[in-house]
Amino acid sequence: MEEIEGKKNKFPLNPNNIIINRKDEYLxxxxxxxxxxxxxxxxxxxxxxxxxxxxxxxxxxxxxxxxxxxxxxxxxxxxxxxxxxxxxxxxxxxxxxxxxxxxxxxxxxxxxxxxxxxxPIFASEQKKINELLALNEQIADKDTETHDHCDRLQRLSRLTAKELDLSEEKLFNLGYASFLHDIGKAKVPKSLLQKPGRLTESEWEIMKKHAKWGKTILLERFSNKYFEQVAEIIYQHHERYDGQGYPQGLKGDEILIEAQILTVVDAYDAMVYERPYQRALTRKEALAEIKREKGKQFAPRAVEAFLKAEKKFVGQS
Ligand SMILES: [Fe+2]
Ligand SMILES: [Fe+2]
Incomplete structure (x- = not known):
């Protein structure tokens, strides 16, 4: 016993070369x-x-x-x-x-x-995700959409999805898609993104391409299937329930439920938080506008879930 104790003292655990990871601890x-x-x-x-x-x-x-x-x-x-x-x-x-x-x-x-x-696959996957997040930050820098906007969107769309009992997988995809929804703007010229006032028709056509470009960017970076669904949600984030949206003009439940949610949340956040070219609406005005567009711009089920989630969201923050 004494001998073992002695050995222990001779070779104490050195924190530099012995790493202990508990059950829920990871590098x-x-x-x-x-x-x-x-x-x-x-x-x-x-x-x-x-x-x-x-x-x-x-x-x-x-x-x-x-x-x-x-x-x-x-x-x-x-x-x-x-x-x-x-x-x-x-x-x-x-x-x-x-x-x-x-x-x-x-x-x-x-x-x-x-x-x-x-x-080292871990490193390469992590690197790709980090690159994507960095690209998103760059867009936030040159666009009126900020990191805070993406962050709020992620939280509020997840809350809305939970009201609809969507699966963990859908929640996960929606979270990513919300955060990266305008990543396609990386390909839109800065002069367009920052143009004060209205865009001309041809400028607007370019701007509208960001939904498609968002999908392309994700699929280009991730050759595996993991981001396919996220890419699809981003592709659909400007569709309208009544079929008047873009780029595909999808209608009703042809639009993914995740995209239906993202559309409502994105519109709400844009209305409530001021942008350089438009006066922010009050929360009450924005909610009234969302309700008015129920069944037109927005899917009814997404609006109903959103209204419940928004109440909780406001209570939280
Ligand atoms: Fe967008
Ligand atoms: Fe947005």
Whole structure:
């Protein structure tokens, strides 16, 4: 006993080289549509990630470059090969070495994996998301839309979605889409964004393209499927319930519920918070305007949910 104690004293825990991560502590975290990645440990050529994947999702296994490898160790849940000939459960693992072709597996249940990879995927995903957020900040700088606008939109649209009992996945997508809704303005000339007064018809045509450009920017940056739905919501954020919106002129429930919500919230926020070229309305005036446009510009169900959510939002802030 004494000897062990002695050894302990000789080799005390050094906070510089021993890192203890408690259950809910991670170096970093990336949340995507159906996947959550928690970076538990890393060095220059290895990442150890805990990954949650929802049921009925496909994931790809491919080690990629020379001398690289990937290990998926199943902690919880069931995974099957694409043809379902192989089923794997807790304690089973899949290893991919370089040079081998990629394989697809699917989750039969919700799955937790320990994912060890010599390709730093975590860093690259995180980098892409950070780039997108930086681009959004740039637009806020040259446009009248501010970071605060995006932030309020994100909170208020999530509250509205909760009133409609939308799934976690939809909430997540809507959150991202709200924050990035005008990212397509990155391609609109600064002179247009900052033009005081009315735009000419041809200028307006260019401005209207930002909905389409927003979708393109997201799809260009993320070749995977995770941002497809977010891109679609952004694409539809200027559609109108009565079909008079743009760019596609979608009507009624052809418009995604997430986009229906975003449209109401975006309009409300723009009315209540002053912009250089227009006087801000009072909250009461803005709500009256939203109600007037129910069934015209806005989807009735989105308006009803919004009115409840807005009350809570005002109470919170
Ligand atoms: Fe917009
Ligand atoms: Fe906006």
């Amino acid at each position: 970093d975290k990336v949340e995507k549509r159906s996947t959550q990645l928690f970076l538990i440990a890393k060095n220059d050529n290895l990442e150890v990630i805990k990954q949650h994947i929802t049921a009925d999702k496909t994931f790809q296994i491919a080690a990629g470059e020379e001398n690289s490898f990937e290990l998926f160790y199943i902690l919880e849940g069931t995974v099957a090969s694409e043809d379902e000939k192989i089923t794997l459960a807790a304690g089973d693992s899949i290893t991919a070495k370089s040079g081998e072709e990629e394989k697809y597996f699917k989750t039969l249940t919700e799955v937790t994996l320990l994912y060890i990879s010599s390709t």
